[in-house]
Amino acid sequence: MKFICLFALLLPFAACADDADYTLVLKDHRFQPEELIVPAGKKIKLKIENRDELAEEFESFALNREKAVAGNGSATLYIGPLEPGRYPFIGEFYEETAKGVIIAK
Amino acid sequence: MFGTAVIVFREVLEAALIIGIVAAATHGIPGSRRWLLAGLLAGLAGAGLVAAFTDAIGALADGIGQELFNAIVLGIAVMMLAWHNIWMSSHGAALAAGARAIGGDIRAGRRECSVLLLIVGLAVLREGSETVLFLYGIAASGNGQSSMLFGGLLGMALGIATGYLIYAGLLRVPLRWFFTATSVLVLLLAAGMASQSAHFLIQADLLPSLAAPLWDTSAALPENGIPGMLLHSLIGYDSRPAGMQLVFYIIALVAIGAGMKLATQAHKEKHSTQGEV
Numbered sequence: 001m002k003f004i005c006l007f008a009l010l011l012p013f014a015a016c017a018d019d020a021d022y023t024l025v026l027k028d029h030r031f032q033p034e035e036l037i038v039p040a041g042k043k044i045k046l047k048i049e050n051r052d053e054l055a056e057e058f059e060s061f062a063l064n065r066e067k068a069v070a071g072n073g074s075a076t077l078y079i080g081p082l083e084p085g086r087y088p089f090i091g092e093f094y095e096e097t098a099k100g101v102i103i104a105k
Numbered sequence: 106m107f108g109t110a111v112i113v114f115r116e117v118l119e120a121a122l123i124i125g126i127v128a129a130a131t132h133g134i135p136g137s138r139r140w141l142l143a144g145l146l147a148g149l150a151g152a153g154l155v156a157a158f159t160d161a162i163g164a165l166a167d168g169i170g171q172e173l174f175n176a177i178v179l180g181i182a183v184m185m186l187a188w189h190n191i192w193m194s195s196h197g198a199a200l201a202a203g204a205r206a207i208g209g210d211i212r213a214g215r216r217e218c219s220v221l222l223l224i225v226g227l228a229v230l231r232e233g234s235e236t237v238l239f240l241y242g243i244a245a246s247g248n249g250q251s252s253m254l255f256g257g258l259l260g261m262a263l264g265i266a267t268g269y270l271i272y273a274g275l276l277r278v279p280l281r282w283f284f285t286a287t288s289v290l291v292l293l294l295a296a297g298m299a300s301q302s303a304h305f306l307i308q309a310d311l312l313p314s315l316a317a318p319l320w321d322t323s324a325a326l327p328e329n330g331i332p333g334m335l336l337h338s339l340i341g342y343d344s345r346p347a348g349m350q351l352v353f354y355i356i357a358l359v360a361i362g363a364g365m366k367l368a369t370q371a372h373k374e375k376h377s378t379q380g381e382v
Contacts (some may be wrong), residue, residue: 026195041220043310044308047168053245054242054246055156055159055239055241057235057238059238060331061323061327061344061345062323062345063309064304064317064318064343064344064345064346064347067171067172067236067308067376068163068171068234068238069159069160069163070159070160070163070238070244072160072162073159073160073163073164074163074168075168075171076167076168076169076177077169077172077308077309078307078308078309078310079315081317087243092112093112093238093239093242095108096108098309
């Protein structure tokens with residue numbers, strides 16, 4: 001219960017954070033765009049829109065992020081601030097086609 | 106097929122290791138097997154529900170519902186593991202010696218069993234829901250996917266076998282070391298979960314990362330290799346952790362460790378005044 005209260009208290013902070021927004025779209029188990037360029041040194045709000053029927057799991061070891069996205073659903077997560085560089089990511093469930101890279105400049 | 110096996114193995118491994126360790130740790134408690142099984146079944150049912158409502162959960166709280174959910178589930182699991190370890194510090198020795206639980210200890214034993222149910226149930230719930238999503242996807246997409254389904258089952262079997270190995274291995278540890286071994290493992294499991302819970306809160310932007318990453322050992326010990334995977338599940342290894350994760354890890358270690366020490370001391374004092382151990 002205490003935990004839930006703590007989270008409830010923390011929620012407004014998340015809501016008012018002012019971050020750059022980027023979107024990745026999943027279609028036919030491919031990401032669009034496959035190369036996403038983002039500014040380095042800034043926290044980024046990343047939205048993943050899954051336009052496939054089936055669920056996918058966005059995963060990046062380089063970014064240390066993992067998140068399930070339901071079929072025809074979307075998900076939001078925060079990454080960074082990043083050092084300049086390349087950060088590959090995959091859709092874990094359909095790894096052969098669902099892959100891309102985030103480039104921080 | 107191989108890819109499928111690896112994905113499912115990864116998801117099943119963590120829950121299987123947790124169950125293997127707590128099953129060994131509660132080996133001597135009467136009725137613990139039944140509670141463990143109940144936890145497993147409840148966890149599976151919960152995993153199905155969570156998988157079915159992935160989108161609804163994810164959409165909560167401005168799209169960070171999944172992180173909140175995971176962080177809360179992990180937080181509860183950490184508290185349950187802490188309770189278990191502290192309880193074991195005062196009751197464990199008697200149980201292992203085969204002493205009958207008497208009087209109030211029976212009630213305490215029952216409470217310990219419900220904690221066991223929660224720990225197992227939550228582990229299966231969290232790790233199982235992604236496996237359900239994945240396997241459902243394979244099943245739903247139909248055409249000629251039987252080799253993938255076989256891969257999934259293979260991964261699941263391998264994960265469960267690893268959990269069983271750690272269980273059987275722990276039971277072979279001599280009694281003298283048994284408590285130290287199981288309580289150290291449970292302590293590290295709890296600390297690892299605390300770190301993961303911080304990780305989810307950072308991903309949801311509810312906590313600052315402090316330093317991200319604090320170190321990068323992904324070249325030497327990648328998390329998608331077998332050793333990295335095992336260490337991740339067992340002690341919460343992270344190849345690129347945020348500073349906040351380490352803070353949570355250390356707080357969990359110190360707090361639970363202190364609780365165990367206090368419980369052991371209280372137990373010793375109580376028994377030395379009664380003139381027996």
